[in-house]
Amino acid sequence: MNCCCNKQPSDLSLLSSVLNEYKDTKGSLITILQKAQDIYGYLPTDVIYHVAEETGNTPAKVMGVATFYTQFRLSPVGKHLIMLCQGTACHVNGSKRIQAAITEELGITDGETTEDGLFSLKCVACLGCCSLSPVMMINEETYGSLTPEKAVDILRELRAKEEVE
Numbered sequence: 339m340n341c342c343c344n345k346q347p348s349d350l351s352l353l354s355s356v357l358n359e360y361k362d363t364k365g366s367l368i369t370i371l372q373k374a375q376d377i378y379g380y381l382p383t384d385v386i387y388h389v390a391e392e393t394g395n396t397p398a399k400v401m402g403v404a405t406f407y408t409q410f411r412l413s414p415v416g417k418h419l420i421m422l423c424q425g426t427a428c429h430v431n432g433s434k435r436i437q438a439a440i441t442e443e444l445g446i447t448d449g450e451t452t453e454d455g456l457f458s459l460k461c462v463a464c465l466g467c468c469s470l471s472p473v474m475m476i477n478e479e480t481y482g483s484l485t486p487e488k489a490v491d492i493l494r495e496l497r498a499k500e501e502v503e
């Protein structure tokens with residue numbers, strides 16, 4: 339399918355082996371979408387249409403599954419995905435102030451990615467380490483007992499590392 343925007347079409351051949359393995363297996367749509375996301379980093383629209391065509395589903399059905407589960411992303415994420423907890427303990431301990439500091443530092447709000455593609459911010463429910471609240475996770479690493487200043491320092495450190503590399 340051709341895209342109407344200027345985005346590069348996805349290389350659908352990357353998904354061939356996944357589709358060959360799963361497309362005829364009942365109930366495998368979520369598995370296919372998980373593997374597609376592993377390959378592309380998110381679920382581009384042309385991939386959704388391709389999966390629909392190959393699995394005999396309507397694009398609306400596949401899109402419905404992709405939007406229902408929070409594990410799926412419909413737009414690309416930055417190299418560093420900041421998952422900022424907004425669960426009760428973190429909320430009580432100031433997660434909104436952390437969010438404001440991140441937004442001021444990076445110029446993005448929940449669900450957005452910086453223009454240079456380095457950072458995405460996603461506000462999430464409890465990350466399971468409330469005793470460290472307020473908490474954020476960046477690329478599997480947990481940062482606890484945050485203050486707005488500490489959060490900004492962490493982001494600046496990550497950015498500085500990128501500039502050295």
Ligand code: FES
Nearest residue numbers: 423425428464468
């Ligand atoms: S509420 Fe934030 S880690 Fe539990």
